[in-house]
Amino acid sequence: MERHDNFRVQMTRPKRFSWSKFVVVILAALILLAAAFGLYAYMALRPMAKAESTVQRVVKDKTSLTNLHDLTVDYRDGTTYAVLGTQDGKQKVAVMHGKNGQVKVFDYGKGLSKKSLKNKLQDQYAAKRIYSANLSEYQNTLVWEVSYQSKDGSLNYLTLDYQNGTVYRAVNGI
Incomplete structure (x- = not known):
């Protein structure tokens, strides 16, 4: 090393x-990305979690049902929760119909x-x-609201009676 005016260069x-x-x-x-993804997932799922707790509270208040589970949502004729x-x-x-909060109770287990x-x-x-296959109500009857893709690739909707599978409404070939 050289010395220059008492400084080392x-x-x-x-x-x-x-x-x-x-x-x-x-x-x-990676931690920032995971936190951002977690926050996004929380914010995206928050409305459904809030709706689920509201539906369970209303059903508990208006009926004598206990052990509530398996919430499904159908959007065909407005929002319908089962x-x-x-x-x-x-x-x-x-x-429960979302627009008016009216709750109807049906027997379950002896159908499709x-x-x-x-x-x-x-x-x-x-x-x-x-x-999708969701329970709903149509003309005071418990029904399955089903959307499916057929082998030819078209989108189809069916409303089937829960008890015997009778078709009430069908929309084919969308």
């Missing part, structure tokens, strides 16, 4: 790559199960993919 060296700083920066970026529960040891389903509904759609309607 150092030769400039190229800076070395710091793996520890690189790892810290990558980890910080929630399963028990009353006197029997399975029941409460259907989801599995038999799926088999019926595949056998009779050549369903390639089932998008």
